[in-house]
Amino acid sequence: MPAIEQVRLGRKRTLPPCPNPLFLRWLTELRDQAVERGQKTQYVYQKAINSLKKYPLPLRNAREAKILQNFGDGICKILDEKLQRHYRENGPDAPIHSLPSGVTVAPSCHSNNNLAQPTKEPSRKEREGGRRKREYVPQKRSGGYAVLLTLYRESQVPGGKGFMFKLELQAEAQHLCDKSFSVPDLGSKYTAWSSVSTLIQKDLVVKTHNPARYSLTELGLALAERLEDGEREREEDRRSEVGEEEEGSGRGVVDLTAVEEEKEKRTEPTARPTPAAYVAQRGSEVPGVSASGKPQAVETKTRPAGGCLYPGSYDIVLCVDFIETTGGSTACKQELVKELQRNGVTFDVRKLNVGDFLWVAKERVAPVSGQLRAPQGRELVLDYIIERKRMDDLCGSIIDGRFREQKVFRLKRCGLQKPIYLVEECGSAAAHLSLPETTLQQAIVNTQVVDGFFVKRVQDVKESVAYLTVMTRYLTKLYQNRTLVCRSRELEGDRRDEEEWGGRERENPSCSLISFPEFNQGAVKNKCQTVREVFARQLMQISGLSGDKAVAILENYSTLHSLLKAYEQCPSDTEREKLLSSIRYGKLKRNLGPALSRTVYQLYCTKGALS
Incomplete structure (x- = not known):
């Protein structure tokens, strides 16, 4: 008796491959570049990719793609430029409906980035053991490098906040970076600050609160510590090389160029290669730390470290x-x-x-x-x-x-x-x-x-x-x-x-x-408000209820929920109406009075329209 064939589940009809793989590859590259830069055009490219995948006929040029949905003049112009470059590099008869050998497009998945970049054929070692995920390490003196080092050094300062605001972080990290954090280079709209979004995506930096606070995660702290160790080693090597040069040149010879460079370095913001040096430089600003970096006795009330401006500066x-x-x-x-x-x-x-x-x-x-x-x-x-x-x-x-x-x-x-x-x-x-x-x-x-x-x-x-x-x-x-x-x-x-x-x-x-x-x-007018602030604004809309009276009510009932709960615990309506009458406000400590207390009670406890 013949064996029963196993039932095949799922889609029986296989989807045909895209007849325009070259255009699909270019759109995928454009989409991925927009994702890395954090641009919103990634969604436009993604919609064009979805439309192109559904089109069953081959396209001879990008102008024919204008009949497809989400294909505008801008995308068609970019694809035409890439197509002309393709013809110049591979000849006028180069095929456009097939990819070069060894280059494939990964299958789609149900995500925002459902088309991967064209990948080459994996090697034998990669097929056997799988490809290891490469760790992200920012390039030396880049924006990400400077931000990680600055946040790490701030975290090592005794009595520090543990976070930094945006402009504060930009000012402290500028001397560690070759690019400007505020002014983009010529021909570009990106600054060194653009790399912070990459640090957040890589779970190295966390952004919280409003105004924004930036601090290191555990991964970021470990990476920044390694970067700091490398910075310290380079500083020690530089000092040893300078010492050897001084011994070889003799003490009687003075290099005027080095003297001028040293003067320029003193006028510019000095780099802080180590947390110890960072603490020593800010010793006068940090409570409990002397200029030598050693702890000292402080008063019970200390001010948080944030920098000093001295007379004349x-x-x-x-x-x-x-x-x-x-x-x-x-x-x-x-x-x-x-x-x-x-x-x-x-x-x-x-x-x-x-x-x-x-x-x-x-x-x-x-x-x-x-x-x-x-x-x-x-x-x-x-x-x-x-x-x-x-x-x-x-x-x-x-x-x-x-x-x-x-x-x-x-x-x-x-x-x-x-x-x-x-x-x-x-x-x-x-x-x-x-x-x-x-x-x-x-x-x-x-x-x-x-x-x-x-x-x-x-x-x-x-x-x-x-x-x-x-x-x-x-x-x-x-x-x-x-x-x-x-x-x-x-x-x-x-x-x-x-x-x-x-x-x-x-x-x-x-x-x-x-x-x-x-x-x-x-001081932003429309910033997020707490429940206490919203309750205070509601009270201030009542005629005769001034700011001092609202503050006095909030000291006893910080939220509307606590006030309504106090009303529920009163046995009668008479006591509810007089609940706030004995609250004292202002410098003279006067009572709110029964009239204002009754008005507040009627506002929050009357069902239907107020008479």
Whole structure:
């Protein structure tokens, strides 16, 4: 009896091979190059590959492929150029519907990269033992090399943060890299920073938080340690070679060229070959570490290491929000710039996420030989920030709610301790505003008395520029002999810690300031908010509930869930209505009162529309 044949499962009809393998190969190469560079064109090439695989007829040129879906003029032009190059290299009669011998296209798989690059026929050793996956090691003095070494050296600093921000990382890693981290080379749009995406894909660097923090993974730490060991060995070999040359040349001979090179090296940012040298260089900045790298006794309250700006190494620069110079009344805004230039004020127009004017201490950086632009110096934000309001703008911001939001949620929480409101009178135009003048005057008084802002009232743009000029000269004189210490706002804590430090800074002529990138990124208007922040914004929309009252409620019930849970535990509606009435707020410690407590209860516990 004949044996029963085994039933074959799966697809019975085999798919025919693609009749245009050469075009398929080129599209696959383009797709893979876009994937390596992180370009979004990889998805366009992938769609074209899928369309080409479904087309059953051979194509004589790329122009015929325009009838296919996802084939535009750009892709067809690229394929035509590759086809002409193919004819020039292999002759006008070279076949285009078959691949050269020894080159194949790997079968597709169900992923974003479902077509692999053309591969050659594997060797006998590879067929027997399989191909080993090559470890990724960045090239010496490349962007990835510099980033790994910088993060590793930062991790070895005692008391360090364990992470670095983007601009901080770029500034520290620049001297270890031949390419610029901010300016691309001629004819290219990529910088040394582009290699960070590769480090993240290879699981060597991890990116967290907003603003972004970069730190090493376990794999990255091991690789960076090996790179550091190689750097240390090369440094020792270089020193030994220099010592041998000095012994051979004799002590009486002086090389003037070497002396000049040594002077140039002193003016440029010096490389830090080892973590020990890195700690020694930053010894004065790191709590508990002396200049020799040895631990020393420190106070109980230490500031996080972030770098120092010493007297004479920085300039005080006024930063102007670009909104103050563009759009709207162009004549008035151009007048502001001209007046600043006429008064000789050093200013910089940039995007400020909060406030209209502020001052930074900008580090003086010498240009580096071989680079088009000088490296970007560190910038520390002084504790003064100005919000400029015309009377008509003040009226509009009160009506749409921006006035309270700017004061309570943005200016008060931006991390700077001396916010200033610069109010410009409109003269006769104030009589034609939507709100009565008494309401506007009361809002200005409340800003100064209740919210604690300093209010400066001026008549026009010229007086505003005069005030900015006087403030710039005052701050330049105030900070001219001060050592500025860079601190991290997130690691310092709340404003209570800042007030304690402020009292000590009056005794010691040094200041602890936030870096401008951290300040500006932390003040983004539409950044992700915590549940506590959203709850506070909801409370602030209730009429009569000021910022101090909202803070007092949040101290007892940090989230809406905790407040609703407290309402559920009350035995009666009367007690629920009076739940918040005894909460004290402000400096005078007054009670919220039963009326406001009842309003909050009705808002969150009334089903249906409020009466």
